[in-house]
Amino acid sequence: MTKWLVCEIEHCSAYMDQSKRRRGRREGDGRKSYRPSLRKERSKRLSLCLVGMLPVLVVHGGAGQIPKERVEMASAGVRAAARAGYAVLQGGRSSMDAVVEAVTNLENNPSFNAGYGSVLNVKGEVEMDAIVMDGRTLASGAVSAVRNIANPIQLARLVMEQTSHLCLTAGGAGQFARAMGMPEVPGDSLITEYARMRWKKNLAPNANPVESQMGKMGTVGAVAVDEDGNIACATSTGGMLNKMEGRVGDTACIGCGGYADNRAGAVSPTGHGEAIMKVTLARLILFHMAQGMSPEEASDLGLATMKERVEGLGGVVTVDPQGRWAARFTSTQMAWAAAQGGTLHFGVFSGEDVTQDIGDPS
Amino acid sequence: MKAVLVVHGGAWAIPDELAEASVKGVKAAASEGYRVLGTGGSALDAVEKAVRAMEDNPVFDAGHGAVLNADGEVELDAIIMDGQTLGSGAVSCVQNIANPVSLARAVMEKTDHVMLTSRGANLFAERIGFKTAPTETLVTAYERREWEKAKEYGAGVKELFHSQLCHDTVGAVAVDSCGNVACATSTGGIRNKMVGRVGDSPVIGAGGYADNRSGAVSCTGHGESILKVTLARLIIFHIEQGKEVEDAVALSLRYMDERVHSGGGAIAVSPSGQWAATFTTERMAWAAAEQGTLWYGLNPQERVQDKPVQ
Numbered sequence: 001m002t003k004w005l006v007c008e009i010e011h012c013s014a015y016m017d018q019s020k021r022r023r024g025r026r027e028g029d030g031r032k033s034y035r036p037s038l039r040k041e042r043s044k045r046l047s048l049c050l051v052g053m054l055p056v057l058v059v060h061g062g063a064g065q066i067p068k069e070r071v072e073m074a075s076a077g078v079r080a081a082a083r084a085g086y087a088v089l090q091g092g093r094s095s096m097d098a099v100v101e102a103v104t105n106l107e108n109n110p111s112f113n114a115g116y117g118s119v120l121n122v123k124g125e126v127e128m129d130a131i132v133m134d135g136r137t138l139a140s141g142a143v144s145a146v147r148n149i150a151n152p153i154q155l156a157r158l159v160m161e162q163t164s165h166l167c168l169t170a171g172g173a174g175q176f177a178r179a180m181g182m183p184e185v186p187g188d189s190l191i192t193e194y195a196r197m198r199w200k201k202n203l204a205p206n207a208n209p210v211e212s213q214m215g216k217m218g219t220v221g222a223v224a225v226d227e228d229g230n231i232a233c234a235t236s237t238g239g240m241l242n243k244m245e246g247r248v249g250d251t252a253c254i255g256c257g258g259y260a261d262n263r264a265g266a267v268s269p270t271g272h273g274e275a276i277m278k279v280t281l282a283r284l285i286l287f288h289m290a291q292g293m294s295p296e297e298a299s300d301l302g303l304a305t306m307k308e309r310v311e312g313l314g315g316v317v318t319v320d321p322q323g324r325w326a327a328r329f330t331s332t333q334m335a336w337a338a339a340q341g342g343t344l345h346f347g348v349f350s351g352e353d354v355t356q357d358i359g360d361p362s
Numbered sequence: 363m364k365a366v367l368v369v370h371g372g373a374w375a376i377p378d379e380l381a382e383a384s385v386k387g388v389k390a391a392a393s394e395g396y397r398v399l400g401t402g403g404s405a406l407d408a409v410e411k412a413v414r415a416m417e418d419n420p421v422f423d424a425g426h427g428a429v430l431n432a433d434g435e436v437e438l439d440a441i442i443m444d445g446q447t448l449g450s451g452a453v454s455c456v457q458n459i460a461n462p463v464s465l466a467r468a469v470m471e472k473t474d475h476v477m478l479t480s481r482g483a484n485l486f487a488e489r490i491g492f493k494t495a496p497t498e499t500l501v502t503a504y505e506r507r508e509w510e511k512a513k514e515y516g517a518g519v520k521e522l523f524h525s526q527l528c529h530d531t532v533g534a535v536a537v538d539s540c541g542n543v544a545c546a547t548s549t550g551g552i553r554n555k556m557v558g559r560v561g562d563s564p565v566i567g568a569g570g571y572a573d574n575r576s577g578a579v580s581c582t583g584h585g586e587s588i589l590k591v592t593l594a595r596l597i598i599f600h601i602e603q604g605k606e607v608e609d610a611v612a613l614s615l616r617y618m619d620e621r622v623h624s625g626g627g628a629i630a631v632s633p634s635g636q637w638a639a640t641f642t643t644e645r646m647a648w649a650a651a652e653q654g655t656l657w658y659g660l661n662p663q664e665r666v667q668d669k670p671v672q
Contacts, residue, residue, distance in 0.1 A: 137622075138590040138591065138622055139590070140589065140590060144454070144479055144560065145482065163556060164586070165555065165556055165559045165560075165586060166560075166561075166585070166586045166589045166590070167559070167560040167561075167565075168556065168558040168559060168560065169454055169455045169479045169480050169558045169559075169560050170455065170480030170481060170482070170558060171480060171481070171557070171558060172437075172455065172480075172556060172557035172558010172559065173558050175557055175558065176556065176558070243475065244473060244475060244478065244482060244486065245481070245482040245485060246478045246480055246482010246483050246485065247473075247475045247477070247478060247479075247482065248454065248477040248478070248479050249475075249476075249477075253565050253566060253567075253568075254565065254568065254589050254590070254592060255565075255567045255568065255592035255595060256565075256566065256567065259592070273476075274475060274476045277450065277477075277566050278448040278449070278450060278476070278566070279448065280566060280567035280592060280595045283567060283592045283595050283596075284595075287599050309448055310448055
């Protein structure tokens with residue numbers, strides 16, 4: 001699934017200046033003491049020239065078992081979000097701008113469990129978690145159990161940029177949103193008929209919300225590397241179906257629901273939140289990548305660890321600094337799309353990787 | 363197998379007037395926790411007991427003695443983790459609870475979730491009949507005075523609390539005679555924090571992590587920096603890679619300093635009973651109990667042997 005091209009230096013001198021610039025910047029911020037073996041490996045890779053690898057953006061619309069009648073909607077949704085995020089990158093803007101754009105797009109799409117279309121908690125209300133992380137500085141912003149906000153991902157970014165904190169929760173996050181002038185929306189305006197129907201179904205005494213969770217986990221997320229080699233991730237969710245009031249899942253927790261580091265890559269996970277937390281899935285995958293594993297190998301190993309240790313299923317989208325990417329999952333399905341070098345890759349089922357021209361509107 | 367318990371009372375520039383009480387507090391907490399291990403209790407029971415002792419002690423910024431947020435309210439964070447199952451429970455931004463670590467344990471044992479926040483955490487506490495405490499009983503006169511002072515100086519103190527003040531999170535790690543490890547961390551956060559601010563303490567992998575295959579860690583220091591490097595998980599990662607416990611902690615604290623320019627501290631224990639209490643801040647009150655001996659320290663390189671513990 002991971003597609004990458006390298007060629008010898010002499011064939012692409014035009015790209016060399018760029019990679020030299022990137023290498024200089026990385027060494028400039030003092031990574032001397034950290035894993036010297038990796039550094040050697042990295043400079044070996046940088047002595048090759050990467051063609052068409054950057055920028056890159058990968059999105060997911062949640063891991064789970066997507067009902068047949070909703071597969072096409074989910075696939076169209078992630079493709080549209082990937083196009084929107086990739087256009088930001090092509091316009092020369094940062095990976096942070098791109099992941100926030102892609103996730104905003106998914107939050108606004110009622111097919112996904114984030115923003116409009118979020119699942120309901122046990123009381124029939126929407127409470128959302130979101131996180132962003134900037135791999136250049138390790139800066140991050142998150143909100144948990146926030147209400148009455150159409151785009152929690154944008155609020156998470158404001159926490160990162162406008163406060164000295166990293167995570168704001170519940171009423172405090174709402175207070176901050178008002179202080180920032182973010183429009184408050186009625187709770188009902190975030191609720192779809194589908195979400196209400198599923199909530200009711202799971203109120204029945206014999207219902208098993210954890211089980212039917214697999215019907216639509218639908219957390220959304222994006223990872224990207226821009227032309228300057230800066231990496232970012234963003235994840236947003238309405239959480240778990242019929243969750244307790246105040247439940248915070250993996251999404252709002254750094255290292256669990258997302259992590260980005262210019263030295264290693266970025267990951268945005270989806271799946272059973274509590275399981276993801278117990279193995280700090282995003283951070284785990286990046287530890288493996290920092291030791292030289294490819295995004296695909298590291299993602300598979302992280303997901304296998306989660307299955308083995310806590311019987312958790314899920315999926316991830318992953319990128320590394322060179323622009324190699326992966327979209328992997330242990331659940332039955334995960335809607336994902338990746339944009340790189342003018343090509344859009346996408347899939348829903350295991351092993352599926354369809355490609356089309358990024359300009360193709362279908 | 364040897365049982366070990368280590369506690370910390372926060373890594374920061376502890377002023378002289380709090381030094382003696384802090385050391386006394388960690389020694390008492392370590393003794394209490396160790397007694398649990400001595401009578402066949404689990405690592406989980408022991409870390410909960412030790413952290414409760416420090417939450418009840420007004421000298422520490424956790425439970426009774428917690429700092430006040432920008433609105434003059436107390437909002438508490440806590441986590442507990444069981445290395446045997448990777449089960450974990452946490453509460454963030456909870457109010458009117460004297461022992462958040464025990465509420466965190468209830469989240470782990472009585473719900474399908476790992477973390478409950480704010481009002482939801484309080485509703486859960488109410489539902490299970492958890493004892494509540496009026497805010498005023500959690501606030502000390504010392505804290506009220508310091509908070510007023512901080513208000514007066516306004517933005518001027520902003521820099522201060524990054525490097526100096528209010529980092530006295532408390533925490534404990536333990537390994538029991540069965541080789542099970544556990545960790546617990548509890549805090550009132552940083553003075554004048556925004557309403558709803560969640561620090562590192564309740565976030566799994568940041569404020570704490572425990573895994574029987576590698577060890578248990580509890581962290582303290584500038585919360586936002588600890589979060590950025592997921593300090594507890596990073597230390598565990600180095601132990602997984604074969605590093606000695608002490609080296610793993612030192613290496614990770616150095617990395618945090620290099621990447622996000624912040625000091626901090628951590629305590630760690632491995633399933634075989636190796637332990638460390640290390641910090642890069644000016645001081646950290648810590649104590650460790652193993653094989654009937656109590657060790658403690660406050661200043662860098664300080665490691666004093668105390669009278670035997672039972």
